[in-house]
Amino acid sequence: MKAVKRAALAVLAVALPFMAAGLDFGSALKEAAGKAGVKASDAQAIEQAAQAVAKSAEDITPEQEYYLGRAVAAKLLSGRKSYENQAAAKYINLLGRALSNCCERPETFGGYHFLILDSDEINAFAAPGGLILVTRGLLRCASSEEAVAAILAHEIGHVARQHGLKAIKKDRLTKAVIGVGTAAAQVLGPEELKEQTATFKDSVGDITSTLVNSGYSRDLELEADKAALENLRALGYDPAALADMLRVMQKKLKPGGLDFAKTHPDPKVRISAIEKQLKGKAPPQAKPEAAAARQARFKAALGSI
Amino acid sequence: MRRIGLLCAALLALSAAAAAEQPKSMSVNVKETQVRATPGYLGKVLGTLAYGDRVQVAQTQQGWVKVSVAGKGLAGWINESALTAKKVVLSSGSSSASQEASSGEVALAGKGFNSQIESENRKDDSFDYATVDRMERAVVAPEAVAAFLKDGALAGDAGGGK
Numbered sequence A: 001m002k003a004v005k006r007a008a009l010a011v012l013a014v015a016l017p018f019m020a021a022g023l024d025f026g027s028a029l030k031e032a033a034g035k036a037g038v039k040a041s042d043a044q045a046i047e048q049a050a051q052a053v054a055k056s057a058e059d060i061t062p063e064q065e066y067y068l069g070r071a072v073a074a075k076l077l078s079g080r081k082s083y084e085n086q087a088a089a090k091y092i093n094l095l096g097r098a099l100s101n102c103c104e105r106p107e108t109f110g111g112y113h114f115l116i117l118d119s120d121e122i123n124a125f126a127a128p129g130g131l132i133l134v135t136r137g138l139l140r141c142a143s144s145e146e147a148v149a150a151i152l153a154h155e156i157g158h159v160a161r162q163h164g165l166k167a168i169k170k171d172r173l174t175k176a177v178i179g180v181g182t183a184a185a186q187v188l189g190p191e192e193l194k195e196q197t198a199t200f201k202d203s204v205g206d207i208t209s210t211l212v213n214s215g216y217s218r219d220l221e222l223e224a225d226k227a228a229l230e231n232l233r234a235l236g237y238d239p240a241a242l243a244d245m246l247r248v249m250q251k252k253l254k255p256g257g258l259d260f261a262k263t264h265p266d267p268k269v270r271i272s273a274i275e276k277q278l279k280g281k282a283p284p285q286a287k288p289e290a291a292a293a294r295q296a297r298f299k300a301a302l303g304s305i
Numbered sequence B: 001m002r003r004i005g006l007l008c009a010a011l012l013a014l015s016a017a018a019a020a021e022q023p024k025s026m027s028v029n030v031k032e033t034q035v036r037a038t039p040g041y042l043g044k045v046l047g048t049l050a051y052g053d054r055v056q057v058a059q060t061q062q063g064w065v066k067v068s069v070a071g072k073g074l075a076g077w078i079n080e081s082a083l084t085a086k087k088v089v090l091s092s093g094s095s096s097a098s099q100e101a102s103s104g105e106v107a108l109a110g111k112g113f114n115s116q117i118e119s120e121n122r123k124d125d126s127f128d129y130a131t132v133d134r135m136e137r138a139v140v141a142p143e144a145v146a147a148f149l150k151d152g153a154l155a156g157d158a159g160g161g162k
Helices: A002-020 A025-036 A040-058 A062-077 A086-101 A145-160 A170-178 A190-214 A218-235 A240-252 A267-278 A288-302 B002-020 B095-103 B115-121 B129-137 B142-151
Strands: A113-117 A124-127 A131-135 B025-028 B032-036 B045-050 B054-061 B064-069 B074-079 B087-089 B106-108
Touching: A062 A124, A062 A131, A062 A190, A062 B115, A062 B129, A086 A113, A086 A145, A086 A218, A086 A288, A086 B142, A113 B129, A124 A145, A124 A190, A131 A145, A131 B129, A145 A218, A145 A240, A145 A288, A170 A190, A190 B115, A218 A240, A218 A267, A240 A267, A288 B142, B025 B087, B045 B074
Parallel strands: A113 A131, B087 B106
Antiparallel strands: A124 A131, B025 B054, B032 B045, B032 B074, B054 B064, B064 B074
Protein backbone atom coordinates (compact mmCIF):
# COMPACT_ATOMS: atom_id res chain seq x y z
CA MET A 1 0.00 0.00 0.00
CA LYS A 2 2.93 2.29 0.81
CA ALA A 3 4.33 1.59 -2.61
CA VAL A 4 1.03 2.58 -4.16
CA LYS A 5 1.05 5.81 -2.16
CA ARG A 6 4.59 6.60 -3.26
CA ALA A 7 3.68 5.84 -6.84
CA ALA A 8 0.58 8.00 -6.51
CA LEU A 9 2.65 10.95 -5.32
CA ALA A 10 5.13 10.46 -8.14
CA VAL A 11 2.33 10.30 -10.66
CA LEU A 12 0.69 13.38 -9.20
CA ALA A 13 3.94 15.30 -9.47
CA VAL A 14 4.26 14.28 -13.10
CA ALA A 15 0.58 14.99 -13.73
CA LEU A 16 0.68 18.64 -12.67
CA PRO A 17 2.45 19.98 -15.78
CA PHE A 18 -0.10 18.14 -17.95
CA MET A 19 -2.91 19.76 -16.03
CA ALA A 20 -1.28 23.13 -16.50
CA ALA A 21 -1.22 22.34 -20.19
CA GLY A 22 -4.97 22.17 -20.09
CA LEU A 23 -5.65 18.44 -19.74
CA ASP A 24 -8.26 17.52 -17.19
CA PHE A 25 -7.18 15.78 -14.02
CA GLY A 26 -8.13 12.26 -15.13
CA SER A 27 -6.33 12.35 -18.46
CA ALA A 28 -3.34 14.12 -16.90
CA LEU A 29 -3.03 11.28 -14.40
CA LYS A 30 -3.28 8.66 -17.12
CA GLU A 31 -0.57 10.39 -19.17
CA ALA A 32 1.62 10.72 -16.14
CA ALA A 33 1.13 7.12 -14.97
CA GLY A 34 2.33 6.02 -18.37
CA LYS A 35 5.41 8.24 -18.22
CA ALA A 36 6.31 7.25 -14.68
CA GLY A 37 6.23 3.55 -15.56
CA VAL A 38 3.71 2.64 -12.89
CA LYS A 39 2.32 -0.90 -12.86
CA ALA A 40 -1.07 -1.18 -14.52
CA SER A 41 -2.85 -2.34 -11.34
CA ASP A 42 -1.40 0.52 -9.29
CA ALA A 43 -2.22 2.99 -12.01
CA GLN A 44 -5.80 1.78 -11.94
CA ALA A 45 -6.03 2.20 -8.17
CA ILE A 46 -4.63 5.72 -8.48
CA GLU A 47 -7.01 6.56 -11.27
CA GLN A 48 -9.98 5.35 -9.26
CA ALA A 49 -8.91 7.47 -6.29
CA ALA A 50 -8.38 10.45 -8.56
CA GLN A 51 -11.79 10.02 -10.13
CA ALA A 52 -13.45 10.13 -6.72
CA VAL A 53 -11.80 13.51 -6.18
CA ALA A 54 -12.17 14.91 -9.67
CA LYS A 55 -15.73 13.70 -10.12
CA SER A 56 -17.58 16.67 -8.68
CA ALA A 57 -17.15 19.47 -11.23
CA GLU A 58 -17.78 17.09 -14.14
CA ASP A 59 -20.82 15.71 -12.40
CA ILE A 60 -22.71 18.97 -12.62
CA THR A 61 -25.25 18.31 -15.36
CA PRO A 62 -26.10 21.06 -17.87
CA GLU A 63 -29.44 21.35 -16.09
CA GLN A 64 -27.77 22.03 -12.73
CA GLU A 65 -25.36 24.43 -14.41
CA TYR A 66 -28.46 26.24 -15.71
CA TYR A 67 -30.03 26.69 -12.27
CA LEU A 68 -26.70 27.77 -10.78
CA GLY A 69 -26.18 30.27 -13.62
CA ARG A 70 -29.66 31.74 -13.25
CA ALA A 71 -29.07 32.31 -9.55
CA VAL A 72 -25.61 33.82 -10.15
CA ALA A 73 -27.07 36.22 -12.73
CA ALA A 74 -30.03 37.01 -10.44
CA LYS A 75 -27.61 37.81 -7.61
CA LEU A 76 -25.48 40.04 -9.85
CA LEU A 77 -28.58 41.81 -11.21
CA SER A 78 -29.91 42.57 -7.76
CA GLY A 79 -28.65 46.07 -7.02
CA ARG A 80 -27.45 46.60 -10.59
CA LYS A 81 -29.68 48.29 -13.13
CA SER A 82 -30.10 46.99 -16.65
CA TYR A 83 -29.72 49.48 -19.50
CA GLU A 84 -33.10 49.88 -21.19
CA ASN A 85 -32.32 50.41 -24.85
CA GLN A 86 -33.96 48.00 -27.28
CA ALA A 87 -31.68 48.66 -30.25
CA ALA A 88 -28.56 48.13 -28.15
CA ALA A 89 -29.99 44.99 -26.50
CA LYS A 90 -31.02 43.52 -29.85
CA TYR A 91 -27.60 44.23 -31.34
CA ILE A 92 -25.52 42.55 -28.63
CA ASN A 93 -27.88 39.56 -28.62
CA LEU A 94 -27.53 39.12 -32.39
CA LEU A 95 -23.78 39.53 -32.28
CA GLY A 96 -23.55 37.30 -29.20
CA ARG A 97 -25.62 34.55 -30.80
CA ALA A 98 -23.61 34.72 -34.03
CA LEU A 99 -20.47 34.23 -31.91
CA SER A 100 -21.84 31.52 -29.62
CA ASN A 101 -23.06 29.55 -32.65
CA CYS A 102 -19.41 29.42 -33.72
CA CYS A 103 -17.83 28.65 -30.34
CA GLU A 104 -16.75 25.24 -29.11
CA ARG A 105 -19.96 24.76 -27.10
CA PRO A 106 -22.79 26.42 -29.00
CA GLU A 107 -25.63 24.89 -27.00
CA THR A 108 -26.05 25.07 -23.25
CA PHE A 109 -29.17 24.02 -21.33
CA GLY A 110 -30.85 27.44 -21.54
CA GLY A 111 -28.73 29.02 -24.28
CA TYR A 112 -26.63 32.20 -24.40
CA HIS A 113 -28.29 35.51 -23.49
CA PHE A 114 -26.73 38.97 -23.21
CA LEU A 115 -27.67 42.03 -21.17
CA ILE A 116 -26.19 45.53 -20.84
CA LEU A 117 -25.79 46.92 -17.32
CA ASP A 118 -26.45 50.61 -16.80
CA SER A 119 -23.12 51.33 -15.17
CA ASP A 120 -20.06 53.47 -15.89
CA GLU A 121 -17.84 50.77 -14.46
CA ILE A 122 -15.70 48.85 -16.91
CA ASN A 123 -16.81 45.29 -16.31
CA ALA A 124 -18.38 42.09 -17.62
CA PHE A 125 -19.69 38.92 -15.98
CA ALA A 126 -20.40 35.48 -17.41
CA ALA A 127 -22.75 33.37 -15.31
CA PRO A 128 -22.60 29.58 -15.87
CA GLY A 129 -24.73 28.34 -18.75
CA GLY A 130 -24.48 31.53 -20.79
CA LEU A 131 -26.08 34.52 -19.03
CA ILE A 132 -23.62 37.28 -19.93
CA LEU A 133 -23.70 40.82 -18.50
CA VAL A 134 -21.61 43.72 -19.84
CA THR A 135 -21.54 47.31 -18.60
CA ARG A 136 -22.10 50.46 -20.65
CA GLY A 137 -18.69 51.57 -19.42
CA LEU A 138 -17.04 48.58 -21.07
CA LEU A 139 -18.99 48.99 -24.31
CA ARG A 140 -17.88 52.65 -24.42
CA CYS A 141 -14.31 51.37 -24.76
CA ALA A 142 -15.28 49.73 -28.07
CA SER A 143 -15.04 51.69 -31.30
CA SER A 144 -16.09 48.94 -33.71
CA GLU A 145 -18.18 45.78 -34.06
CA GLU A 146 -14.99 43.71 -33.88
CA ALA A 147 -14.17 45.24 -30.49
CA VAL A 148 -17.62 44.40 -29.08
CA ALA A 149 -17.31 40.91 -30.57
CA ALA A 150 -13.96 40.51 -28.78
CA ILE A 151 -15.54 41.38 -25.41
CA LEU A 152 -18.44 38.98 -25.89
CA ALA A 153 -16.21 36.20 -27.27
CA HIS A 154 -14.03 36.35 -24.14
CA GLU A 155 -17.11 35.97 -21.90
CA ILE A 156 -18.47 33.17 -24.10
CA GLY A 157 -15.09 31.49 -23.63
CA HIS A 158 -15.59 31.47 -19.85
CA VAL A 159 -19.03 29.88 -20.31
CA ALA A 160 -17.97 27.29 -22.88
CA ARG A 161 -15.07 26.17 -20.67
CA GLN A 162 -17.28 26.18 -17.55
CA HIS A 163 -14.90 28.37 -15.58
CA GLY A 164 -17.67 29.50 -13.22
CA LEU A 165 -18.29 25.95 -12.01
CA LYS A 166 -14.60 25.62 -11.16
CA ALA A 167 -15.03 28.40 -8.60
CA ILE A 168 -17.32 26.23 -6.46
CA LYS A 169 -15.61 24.72 -3.45
CA LYS A 170 -15.25 20.97 -3.87
CA ASP A 171 -16.77 19.91 -0.56
CA ARG A 172 -20.07 21.55 -1.47
CA LEU A 173 -20.33 19.62 -4.69
CA THR A 174 -19.70 16.20 -3.25
CA LYS A 175 -22.58 16.85 -0.88
CA ALA A 176 -24.98 18.50 -3.29
CA VAL A 177 -24.37 16.95 -6.65
CA ILE A 178 -23.23 13.45 -5.86
CA GLY A 179 -24.40 12.77 -2.34
CA VAL A 180 -28.10 12.98 -3.02
CA GLY A 181 -27.99 11.40 -6.46
CA THR A 182 -30.61 8.80 -5.77
CA ALA A 183 -32.81 10.63 -3.30
CA ALA A 184 -33.30 13.70 -5.47
CA ALA A 185 -35.46 11.88 -7.99
CA GLN A 186 -38.32 12.39 -5.62
CA VAL A 187 -39.49 15.68 -4.22
CA LEU A 188 -37.25 16.75 -1.34
CA GLY A 189 -38.55 16.76 2.21
CA PRO A 190 -38.45 20.04 4.19
CA GLU A 191 -35.13 19.24 5.92
CA GLU A 192 -33.40 18.07 2.75
CA LEU A 193 -34.76 21.06 0.85
CA LYS A 194 -33.42 23.43 3.50
CA GLU A 195 -30.02 21.79 3.44
CA GLN A 196 -29.82 21.63 -0.37
CA THR A 197 -30.91 25.25 -0.73
CA ALA A 198 -28.19 26.30 1.70
CA THR A 199 -25.60 24.38 -0.31
CA PHE A 200 -26.98 25.94 -3.48
CA LYS A 201 -26.70 29.46 -2.04
CA ASP A 202 -23.14 28.76 -0.90
CA SER A 203 -22.18 27.51 -4.37
CA VAL A 204 -23.74 30.58 -5.98
CA GLY A 205 -21.82 32.69 -3.47
CA ASP A 206 -18.54 31.00 -4.44
CA ILE A 207 -19.12 31.90 -8.08
CA THR A 208 -20.36 35.47 -7.60
CA SER A 209 -17.57 36.38 -5.21
CA THR A 210 -15.07 35.07 -7.76
CA LEU A 211 -16.70 37.12 -10.52
CA VAL A 212 -17.00 40.30 -8.44
CA ASN A 213 -14.10 40.19 -6.00
CA SER A 214 -11.28 37.75 -6.52
CA GLY A 215 -11.44 37.08 -10.27
CA TYR A 216 -10.40 33.91 -12.09
CA SER A 217 -6.82 32.74 -12.14
CA ARG A 218 -4.53 34.18 -14.77
CA ASP A 219 -4.54 30.79 -16.54
CA LEU A 220 -8.32 30.77 -16.90
CA GLU A 221 -8.32 34.35 -18.22
CA LEU A 222 -5.70 33.48 -20.81
CA GLU A 223 -7.71 30.36 -21.69
CA ALA A 224 -10.81 32.49 -22.28
CA ASP A 225 -8.73 34.83 -24.45
CA LYS A 226 -7.48 31.88 -26.50
CA ALA A 227 -11.03 30.60 -26.99
CA ALA A 228 -12.10 34.13 -27.98
CA LEU A 229 -9.40 34.36 -30.66
CA GLU A 230 -10.58 31.10 -32.22
CA ASN A 231 -14.20 32.17 -32.01
CA LEU A 232 -13.54 35.56 -33.65
CA ARG A 233 -11.54 33.98 -36.45
CA ALA A 234 -14.18 31.29 -37.07
CA LEU A 235 -16.80 33.98 -37.61
CA GLY A 236 -14.57 36.11 -39.82
CA TYR A 237 -13.50 38.91 -37.47
CA ASP A 238 -9.88 39.95 -37.07
CA PRO A 239 -8.89 38.35 -33.72
CA ALA A 240 -6.42 41.19 -33.13
CA ALA A 241 -9.50 43.20 -32.08
CA LEU A 242 -9.15 41.58 -28.63
CA ALA A 243 -5.65 43.00 -28.16
CA ASP A 244 -6.79 46.40 -29.48
CA MET A 245 -9.67 46.38 -27.01
CA LEU A 246 -7.33 45.56 -24.12
CA ARG A 247 -5.06 48.46 -25.10
CA VAL A 248 -7.99 50.87 -24.87
CA MET A 249 -9.01 49.42 -21.52
CA GLN A 250 -5.46 49.69 -20.24
CA LYS A 251 -5.64 53.42 -20.80
CA LYS A 252 -9.09 53.82 -19.27
CA LEU A 253 -8.82 51.53 -16.26
CA LYS A 254 -7.95 53.20 -13.01
CA PRO A 255 -5.25 51.36 -11.08
CA GLY A 256 -6.75 50.01 -7.88
CA GLY A 257 -10.26 50.34 -9.32
CA LEU A 258 -12.96 48.06 -8.00
CA ASP A 259 -14.06 46.80 -11.41
CA PHE A 260 -12.30 44.91 -14.15
CA ALA A 261 -8.92 46.16 -12.91
CA LYS A 262 -9.39 44.22 -9.70
CA THR A 263 -10.55 40.91 -11.16
CA HIS A 264 -8.40 40.61 -14.27
CA PRO A 265 -4.68 40.21 -14.90
CA ASP A 266 -2.75 43.21 -16.20
CA PRO A 267 -3.85 43.82 -19.82
CA LYS A 268 -0.15 43.88 -20.76
CA VAL A 269 0.19 40.19 -19.87
CA ARG A 270 -2.87 39.30 -21.91
CA ILE A 271 -1.85 41.42 -24.90
CA SER A 272 1.56 39.78 -25.12
CA ALA A 273 0.00 36.28 -24.90
CA ILE A 274 -2.48 37.21 -27.65
CA GLU A 275 0.22 38.64 -29.90
CA LYS A 276 2.22 35.44 -29.51
CA GLN A 277 -0.77 33.37 -30.62
CA LEU A 278 -1.55 35.57 -33.60
CA LYS A 279 2.02 35.76 -34.87
CA GLY A 280 2.36 34.53 -38.44
CA LYS A 281 -1.40 34.04 -38.94
CA ALA A 282 -3.03 36.25 -41.57
CA PRO A 283 -6.21 37.90 -40.26
CA PRO A 284 -9.49 37.39 -42.15
CA GLN A 285 -10.01 40.32 -44.52
CA ALA A 286 -13.37 42.08 -44.77
CA LYS A 287 -14.38 43.64 -48.08
CA PRO A 288 -14.83 47.43 -47.81
CA GLU A 289 -18.63 47.24 -48.15
CA ALA A 290 -18.86 44.56 -45.43
CA ALA A 291 -16.60 46.59 -43.13
CA ALA A 292 -18.80 49.65 -43.78
CA ALA A 293 -21.98 47.69 -43.03
CA ARG A 294 -20.53 46.44 -39.72
CA GLN A 295 -19.44 49.91 -38.69
CA ALA A 296 -22.82 51.42 -39.63
CA ARG A 297 -24.83 48.96 -37.52
CA PHE A 298 -22.37 49.28 -34.63
CA LYS A 299 -22.78 53.07 -34.69
CA ALA A 300 -26.56 52.82 -34.94
CA ALA A 301 -26.84 50.46 -31.96
CA LEU A 302 -24.01 51.48 -29.62
CA GLY A 303 -22.70 54.77 -31.05
CA SER A 304 -24.17 56.89 -28.27
CA ILE A 305 -23.95 54.42 -25.40
CA MET B 1 1.99 -18.90 -34.14
CA ARG B 2 1.75 -16.56 -37.05
CA ARG B 3 -1.93 -17.32 -37.38
CA ILE B 4 -2.51 -16.37 -33.76
CA GLY B 5 -0.68 -13.13 -34.40
CA LEU B 6 -2.91 -12.40 -37.34
CA LEU B 7 -5.99 -13.26 -35.33
CA CYS B 8 -4.88 -10.91 -32.56
CA ALA B 9 -4.29 -8.14 -35.08
CA ALA B 10 -7.73 -8.68 -36.56
CA LEU B 11 -9.35 -8.65 -33.11
CA LEU B 12 -7.50 -5.45 -32.20
CA ALA B 13 -8.61 -3.78 -35.41
CA LEU B 14 -12.19 -4.86 -34.73
CA SER B 15 -12.21 -3.55 -31.18
CA ALA B 16 -10.64 -0.28 -32.32
CA ALA B 17 -13.39 0.09 -34.89
CA ALA B 18 -16.01 -0.64 -32.24
CA ALA B 19 -14.47 1.95 -29.93
CA ALA B 20 -14.43 4.59 -32.65
CA GLU B 21 -18.07 3.96 -33.50
CA GLN B 22 -20.63 6.40 -32.16
CA PRO B 23 -23.04 5.17 -29.52
CA LYS B 24 -26.18 4.12 -31.37
CA SER B 25 -28.45 6.40 -29.43
CA MET B 26 -27.98 9.66 -27.55
CA SER B 27 -30.16 11.99 -25.46
CA VAL B 28 -30.92 15.67 -25.77
CA ASN B 29 -29.10 17.36 -22.88
CA VAL B 30 -30.50 20.91 -23.20
CA LYS B 31 -33.95 22.42 -22.63
CA GLU B 32 -34.69 22.29 -26.35
CA THR B 33 -32.75 21.93 -29.58
CA GLN B 34 -33.46 22.12 -33.30
CA VAL B 35 -33.11 19.38 -35.90
CA ARG B 36 -31.79 20.87 -39.13
CA ALA B 37 -31.68 19.82 -42.78
CA THR B 38 -27.94 20.48 -43.07
CA PRO B 39 -25.09 20.44 -40.49
CA GLY B 40 -24.88 24.12 -39.44
CA TYR B 41 -26.95 26.85 -37.81
CA LEU B 42 -27.99 28.19 -41.21
CA GLY B 43 -29.62 24.85 -42.00
CA LYS B 44 -33.40 24.80 -42.32
CA VAL B 45 -35.12 23.85 -39.05
CA LEU B 46 -37.08 20.61 -39.50
CA GLY B 47 -38.25 20.16 -35.93
CA THR B 48 -37.55 20.76 -32.25
CA LEU B 49 -36.61 18.21 -29.60
CA ALA B 50 -36.85 18.54 -25.82
CA TYR B 51 -34.67 17.59 -22.85
CA GLY B 52 -34.39 13.82 -22.51
CA ASP B 53 -35.58 12.98 -26.05
CA ARG B 54 -33.73 9.99 -27.49
CA VAL B 55 -32.20 10.06 -30.96
CA GLN B 56 -30.60 7.39 -33.15
CA VAL B 57 -27.18 8.39 -34.43
CA ALA B 58 -26.32 7.84 -38.11
CA GLN B 59 -23.06 9.78 -38.50
CA THR B 60 -21.09 12.75 -37.22
CA GLN B 61 -19.41 15.56 -39.11
CA GLN B 62 -17.40 18.44 -37.65
CA GLY B 63 -19.34 18.87 -34.46
CA TRP B 64 -22.71 17.93 -35.95
CA VAL B 65 -24.55 14.64 -35.48
CA LYS B 66 -26.97 13.20 -38.02
CA VAL B 67 -29.86 11.67 -36.16
CA SER B 68 -33.25 10.17 -36.63
CA VAL B 69 -36.05 10.23 -34.11
CA ALA B 70 -38.10 7.08 -33.81
CA GLY B 71 -41.83 7.66 -33.87
CA LYS B 72 -41.57 11.25 -35.09
CA GLY B 73 -40.53 10.58 -38.66
CA LEU B 74 -37.87 13.21 -38.10
CA ALA B 75 -34.29 13.00 -39.38
CA GLY B 76 -31.60 15.67 -39.60
CA TRP B 77 -28.64 17.30 -37.89
CA ILE B 78 -28.15 18.36 -34.26
CA ASN B 79 -25.10 20.11 -32.83
CA GLU B 80 -23.19 17.67 -30.64
CA SER B 81 -23.10 20.12 -27.73
CA ALA B 82 -26.86 19.51 -27.30
CA LEU B 83 -26.42 15.73 -26.93
CA THR B 84 -25.05 13.29 -24.39
CA ALA B 85 -24.24 9.62 -24.70
CA LYS B 86 -25.85 9.15 -21.29
CA LYS B 87 -29.49 8.32 -21.04
CA VAL B 88 -31.34 11.29 -19.57
CA VAL B 89 -34.03 10.02 -17.26
CA LEU B 90 -36.65 12.59 -16.35
CA SER B 91 -37.38 12.58 -12.64
CA SER B 92 -41.02 11.57 -12.74
CA GLY B 93 -40.35 9.42 -9.72
CA SER B 94 -39.63 5.97 -11.10
CA SER B 95 -37.52 4.13 -8.55
CA SER B 96 -35.69 2.01 -11.12
CA ALA B 97 -34.43 5.20 -12.73
CA SER B 98 -32.89 6.38 -9.50
CA GLN B 99 -31.10 3.08 -9.04
CA GLU B 100 -29.73 3.27 -12.55
CA ALA B 101 -28.47 6.77 -11.86
CA SER B 102 -25.48 5.51 -9.95
CA SER B 103 -24.18 3.56 -12.94
CA GLY B 104 -22.78 6.72 -14.54
CA GLU B 105 -24.55 5.97 -17.81
CA VAL B 106 -27.67 7.78 -16.76
CA ALA B 107 -28.04 11.50 -16.17
CA LEU B 108 -30.95 11.93 -13.83
CA ALA B 109 -32.87 15.05 -14.72
CA GLY B 110 -33.81 17.14 -11.73
CA LYS B 111 -31.00 15.74 -9.59
CA GLY B 112 -29.36 18.11 -7.12
CA PHE B 113 -29.81 21.79 -8.00
CA ASN B 114 -33.25 21.84 -9.62
CA SER B 115 -36.41 23.88 -10.07
CA GLN B 116 -37.53 23.02 -6.54
CA ILE B 117 -34.33 24.55 -5.14
CA GLU B 118 -34.83 27.59 -7.35
CA SER B 119 -38.39 28.06 -6.07
CA GLU B 120 -37.01 28.00 -2.54
CA ASN B 121 -34.24 30.42 -3.48
CA ARG B 122 -36.73 32.85 -5.06
CA LYS B 123 -38.06 33.56 -1.55
CA ASP B 124 -34.78 35.39 -0.94
CA ASP B 125 -35.24 38.87 -2.37
CA SER B 126 -31.54 39.46 -2.85
CA PHE B 127 -31.95 37.61 -6.18
CA ASP B 128 -33.47 39.42 -9.18
CA TYR B 129 -35.01 36.50 -11.07
CA ALA B 130 -37.44 38.77 -12.95
CA THR B 131 -34.64 40.29 -15.03
CA VAL B 132 -33.10 36.86 -15.62
CA ASP B 133 -36.46 35.60 -16.92
CA ARG B 134 -36.69 38.64 -19.19
CA MET B 135 -33.18 37.90 -20.52
CA GLU B 136 -34.13 34.33 -21.34
CA ARG B 137 -37.44 35.23 -22.93
CA ALA B 138 -35.87 37.55 -25.53
CA VAL B 139 -35.88 35.48 -28.70
CA VAL B 140 -33.13 35.72 -31.31
CA ALA B 141 -34.65 34.33 -34.50
CA PRO B 142 -32.36 32.17 -36.68
CA GLU B 143 -33.43 34.29 -39.68
CA ALA B 144 -32.26 37.46 -37.92
CA VAL B 145 -28.88 35.85 -37.18
CA ALA B 146 -28.60 34.73 -40.82
CA ALA B 147 -29.31 38.28 -42.04
CA PHE B 148 -26.81 39.71 -39.54
CA LEU B 149 -24.12 37.35 -40.87
CA LYS B 150 -24.94 38.07 -44.50
CA ASP B 151 -24.92 41.86 -44.10
CA GLY B 152 -21.56 41.76 -42.33
CA ALA B 153 -20.10 39.12 -44.72
CA LEU B 154 -19.46 36.82 -41.76
CA ALA B 155 -18.98 33.05 -41.93
CA GLY B 156 -20.99 32.01 -38.93
CA ASP B 157 -21.89 28.52 -39.97
CA ALA B 158 -18.91 26.79 -38.45
CA GLY B 159 -21.29 25.67 -35.70
CA GLY B 160 -18.97 24.39 -33.02
CA GLY B 161 -16.61 22.59 -35.35
CA LYS B 162 -13.46 21.77 -33.41
